[in-house]
Amino acid sequence: MRKMLVVAVREYQAAVRTKAFIVSLVAMPILMGGGIIAQVLLKDKVDLTDRKIAVVDHTGVLYDAVAAAAKKRDAERIFEATASGEKKQVQPRFVVEEVDTAGRNEDQLGFDLSEQVRKGGLFAFAIIPVNALEPPNKETEPSGAVKTVIDYHTNTPTYFDLPRWLDSVVNGEVRRVRLEKAGVNPQVVATASTPVPLETWGLVKKDASGKITKAQETNRAASFVAPAGLMMLMLMVVMVGASPLVQIVLEEKMQRIAEVLLGSIPPFQLMMGKLLGTVGVSLTISTVYLVGGFAAVSYAGFAPYFPTHLLWWFMVYQALAVLMYGSVFISVGAAVSDLKESQSLLTPVMVLIMAPVFVWGNVMQAPTATFAVVCSLFPPATPMLMLLRQAIPPGVPAWQPALGIVLVLLTTTLFVFAAGRVFRVGILMQGKGAKFGEMLRWAIRG
Amino acid sequence: MNVIELHNITKTFGKHVAVDDLSLAVPRGSIYGFIGPNGSGKTTTLRMIMRIYFPDRGAIRVLGEESHGAAHDRIGYLPEERGLYKKMKVREILRFYAELKGRRDFYQAADAWLERLSLTEWANKKVETLSKGMAQKVQFISAVIADPELVILDEPFSGLDPVNMEVLRECVLDLRKKGSTVIFSTHDMAVAERMCDFIFMIYQGRKVLDGTLDSIQNQYGQDTIRVRLAERDGDLTVLPGVEKITDFGTLQELRITPETDTQDVLESLMRLGRVTHFELARPSLQDIFIRIAGPEAEKAAALSRKLEAAHA
Numbered sequence: 162m163r164k165m166l167v168v169a170v171r172e173y174q175a176a177v178r179t180k181a182f183i184v185s186l187v188a189m190p191i192l193m194g195g196g197i198i199a200q201v202l203l204k205d206k207v208d209l210t211d212r213k214i215a216v217v218d219h220t221g222v223l224y225d226a227v228a229a230a231a232k233k234r235d236a237e238r239i240f241e242a243t244a245s246g247e248k249k250q251v252q253p254r255f256v257v258e259e260v261d262t263a264g265r266n267e268d269q270l271g272f273d274l275s276e277q278v279r280k281g282g283l284f285a286f287a288i289i290p291v292n293a294l295e296p297p298n299k300e301t302e303p304s305g306a307v308k309t310v311i312d313y314h315t316n317t318p319t320y321f322d323l324p325r326w327l328d329s330v331v332n333g334e335v336r337r338v339r340l341e342k343a344g345v346n347p348q349v350v351a352t353a354s355t356p357v358p359l360e361t362w363g364l365v366k367k368d369a370s371g372k373i374t375k376a377q378e379t380n381r382a383a384s385f386v387a388p389a390g391l392m393m394l395m396l397m398v399v400m401v402g403a404s405p406l407v408q409i410v411l412e413e414k415m416q417r418i419a420e421v422l423l424g425s426i427p428p429f430q431l432m433m434g435k436l437l438g439t440v441g442v443s444l445t446i447s448t449v450y451l452v453g454g455f456a457a458v459s460y461a462g463f464a465p466y467f468p469t470h471l472l473w474w475f476m477v478y479q480a481l482a483v484l485m486y487g488s489v490f491i492s493v494g495a496a497v498s499d500l501k502e503s504q505s506l507l508t509p510v511m512v513l514i515m516a517p518v519f520v521w522g523n524v525m526q527a528p529t530a531t532f533a534v535v536c537s538l539f540p541p542a543t544p545m546l547m548l549l550r551q552a553i554p555p556g557v558p559a560w561q562p563a564l565g566i567v568l569v570l571l572t573t574t575l576f577v578f579a580a581g582r583v584f585r586v587g588i589l590m591q592g593k594g595a596k597f598g599e600m601l602r603w604a605i606r607g
Numbered sequence: 608m609n610v611i612e613l614h615n616i617t618k619t620f621g622k623h624v625a626v627d628d629l630s631l632a633v634p635r636g637s638i639y640g641f642i643g644p645n646g647s648g649k650t651t652t653l654r655m656i657m658r659i660y661f662p663d664r665g666a667i668r669v670l671g672e673e674s675h676g677a678a679h680d681r682i683g684y685l686p687e688e689r690g691l692y693k694k695m696k697v698r699e700i701l702r703f704y705a706e707l708k709g710r711r712d713f714y715q716a717a718d719a720w721l722e723r724l725s726l727t728e729w730a731n732k733k734v735e736t737l738s739k740g741m742a743q744k745v746q747f748i749s750a751v752i753a754d755p756e757l758v759i760l761d762e763p764f765s766g767l768d769p770v771n772m773e774v775l776r777e778c779v780l781d782l783r784k785k786g787s788t789v790i791f792s793t794h795d796m797a798v799a800e801r802m803c804d805f806i807f808m809i810y811q812g813r814k815v816l817d818g819t820l821d822s823i824q825n826q827y828g829q830d831t832i833r834v835r836l837a838e839r840d841g842d843l844t845v846l847p848g849v850e851k852i853t854d855f856g857t858l859q860e861l862r863i864t865p866e867t868d869t870q871d872v873l874e875s876l877m878r879l880g881r882v883t884h885f886e887l888a889r890p891s892l893q894d895i896f897i898r899i900a901g902p903e904a905e906k907a908a909a910l911s912r913k914l915e916a917a918h919a
Contacts, residue, residue, distance in 0.1 A: 167706045168707075418692060421684075421685075421689065421691070423657070424686060425707040
């Protein structure tokens, strides 16, 4: 036990006292939140060049509405007030112009306008068909026949704001004209269409005195973010904390440190020392992130939504996950002779670790369904999926996490035991690395 | 009392028999030299003594215990394949190994060893900054820092310059003076001759020599003549009763058959040139080693295997 702890302390110090550890601790959330930060920072970096669009209006009545809408947009929606009270343009102008067909046929017209787009004179052009105002008639437009559509042509199909705006403006006007033709007041339709909002609440409870308390409103973001966040944090910590074991063990093997160590400590204790050190490293990482996460959530005023009641579970699950996966990583490191060889052995392990991510959507949708219960009791997935289910209100029956922990403990013991055998044989082997079958044989025969 | 007792141990790897029915007793306070060609089973034997490997058959007692733990706090081990954590400082490494052996009060011992091996100023430097020789000395200290009763050194002198080799040799002799038993393997026969109380040779997994240098040499008798000839005129192969000639340049070593009269040899030599040196000697350890494991022995073994196969 003493020797195991000596090894664990060394492993822990070797991992935590490096600059790389501090850097990765800081870099990981930056990488994960990088998208959001970049978006915030780059919000102002919008191309404000006017988007000029030519409109061919075969109905002869819709263009005016489009031109009016563009004018209104330019006046109201493309500016934002800055802190100093000035108006600042944040979106490009949409400049519309009507096209005179001048007796050209459709093909010639399309080609001429396309040429203008190619030369940069126009950003896009749109053709509104002549029957745009007529309601669709299934008899005159059987399936397979040409549908009534607005053709939008551009050389920049990845810019969505302009077609989206045009779609909404033209269709708004089409709807208005059609309603008027049918003798219905569009204002009445708009009022009648106002939706009634739906709010999600928890269940009504009785307090200690028997008084019925009002149900709490469920914060949809919080009830989604807390479970998903905990699961992702665990996945990340297992990856960052445990997967370096492959390289650590491989280096000790190749640099012949292993035999020196084996002169002082039995192989099983050496491996357990490494695993315990790694558990320490992973708990350090998660503690840093959980404390940081709590501080950030409290600052934003969401402290009540922070899953404080699950933190002990998180730590226990995480320690077991690191032991379980760490023992596999150690066996791989001991069995191979270079990093390249380890890749093929690691692929199935990675799939196993990532498995909860593949099913977590289904589990969140129906956390009490048999599928979710079975998945969360599959030991390699238990730490992440059971925690996920526990974090979704109202949680799970107590027997499920208890059974989950027992199964994970049994699996971890089995993995560690097998890894101990593979480690003992593999660590002193030089030359060609072992295949999966060989590792299995070492694990079974000892 | 014996520090190590091996009783008929056998170890195989697949079909290869690495150690074959080996028995050995190492008395306390001695320096025991393990010799043998590469791949003969030295390192496997040492690893079994360290319980890094377990024998397929036979029993091992180390320091009176048939313990099943893979290591022993009273044993210091310097393996043939050496390695240290490159990112650790020298003193940290020594502390790590001392703690692994259960020693907490290692500072004094570490300082003394570092000073003795001229490494004091490197104590707080990382291992990656050390030269190969220095790293080897650090490795040696880590094997002996916990004052072990038994020290096992696999090729401790390989790769060292003569100065460092001398320093390390004295350290090993001092360990014995302080009461430790030392086992070391070496390819340097001169070192084995000078330092070891007992010599054990293993060849193809089997014990072929075991005893003091004297007793081993006595097995072969005075069958060696070392000569120096000035103005030599003729070939030494014409000499009567000479089995083998080893030419060291200015000195020749002749192995004679038991019935040969050395006076006849001297007489013949005088006819060939001016004899400046004529010495009757027992064979050196180097010579014995080569007789057992050299190309001649290989050929003889191959021939006997062939004959056996033919008879079968």
